[in-house]
Amino acid sequence: MKHIFIINPRAGKEKENISVRVREYISAHPEMGALVFNTEYVGHETVLVGRLCHIFEDETVRLYICGGSGTLCRAISGIPNFSMVEVAFYPCGITNDILKVFEGEAEPFFNLNNLVSGTPMYLDLLDFGFGKALNFCSVGFEARVAEEVNNLGRVSIVGTKLPYKFSVLKNSIFFVNSQYSVVADGQELTGKRASITAFNGIVYGGSYSPVGNASPVNGRMKLLLRDTSSLFTVIPNMKEYKHGQLDKLGKSVRVMDISELSIKYSEKRKMYFTADGETYNMDEQNNSLSVRVLPTTLKFVVPSGVALKEQCREGE
Numbered sequence: 001m002k003h004i005f006i007i008n009p010r011a012g013k014e015k016e017n018i019s020v021r022v023r024e025y026i027s028a029h030p031e032m033g034a035l036v037f038n039t040e041y042v043g044h045e046t047v048l049v050g051r052l053c054h055i056f057e058d059e060t061v062r063l064y065i066c067g068g069s070g071t072l073c074r075a076i077s078g079i080p081n082f083s084m085v086e087v088a089f090y091p092c093g094i095t096n097d098i099l100k101v102f103e104g105e106a107e108p109f110f111n112l113n114n115l116v117s118g119t120p121m122y123l124d125l126l127d128f129g130f131g132k133a134l135n136f137c138s139v140g141f142e143a144r145v146a147e148e149v150n151n152l153g154r155v156s157i158v159g160t161k162l163p164y165k166f167s168v169l170k171n172s173i174f175f176v177n178s179q180y181s182v183v184a185d186g187q188e189l190t191g192k193r194a195s196i197t198a199f200n201g202i203v204y205g206g207s208y209s210p211v212g213n214a215s216p217v218n219g220r221m222k223l224l225l226r227d228t229s230s231l232f233t234v235i236p237n238m239k240e241y242k243h244g245q246l247d248k249l250g251k252s253v254r255v256m257d258i259s260e261l262s263i264k265y266s267e268k269r270k271m272y273f274t275a276d277g278e279t280y281n282m283d284e285q286n287n288s289l290s291v292r293v294l295p296t297t298l299k300f301v302v303p304s305g306v307a308l309k310e311q312c313r314e315g316e
Helices: 015-028 044-055 069-076 097-101 112-116 141-153 161-174 238-242 246-252
Strands: 002-007 035-038 061-067 085-091 119-127 136-140 178-184 191-193 195-199 221-226 253-258 260-265 273-275 278-280 288-302
Touching (some): 015 035, 044 069, 061 069, 069 097, 069 278, 085 112, 136 141, 141 195, 238 246, 246 253
Parallel strands (some): 061 085, 085 288
Antiparallel strands (some): 119 288, 136 273
């Protein structure tokens, strides 16, 4: 097995320590024969993974992705043949949200020995055509917030929590619900929406868990449709939404179990899209998107003794 570490030196709060920490570990374990690379720009993960998988296409490769949710998303999107690749995640980001489907959450994954000795668990992926997500995909309000937080977070000296709250407040006031043509497993759901989100995991944005029983092993995704977003609905209902008390939000929120989704933005404006917190520029002339579940596709390395939370085990 070929061990390859890919480090995003700009991830998380301790940016200067990630690369040093990982390289010290590799130096202490020369028997691994590991390779290590730092990413140099956003999206470099995808390029690196594609090239390395091609070079070692006849070997089983274990990728150790050292970064946050976005780093993991872009790295997975570069894998050409999932049957020959295992992915371990060393969480160095602000949220590392996909790990919240596991008992113990991120804690067991912080130990590099645990990852090296861990075994793969097959997880579903969300294929959105030009990439793949492990946790969630969203268009509309959440994607607009993600874009602003990413932009502000690069220059913020106070992390992402304040930029996130600022963006939620701003978009609660100025964001306009938009007309979408939506088809979910053949069912048409066209109408004005604030956001359309597909979940493979149970948490996004660090602490928001509107759908707490999504499962990354059942071959389905949870589709959440939000019909309204305004200062008078988003802010007062934030607590209920955050903790998954959707029954208190009335008919403005709808949840479905689906395997395929297509979205067409009906307006001649930019469609905002995010996958695992990473934002992507959409073609304004097309403004359409498809998402489908790839069941039991990713060999995700899990430390010994770590299991999915009970509510996430459907289909395991």
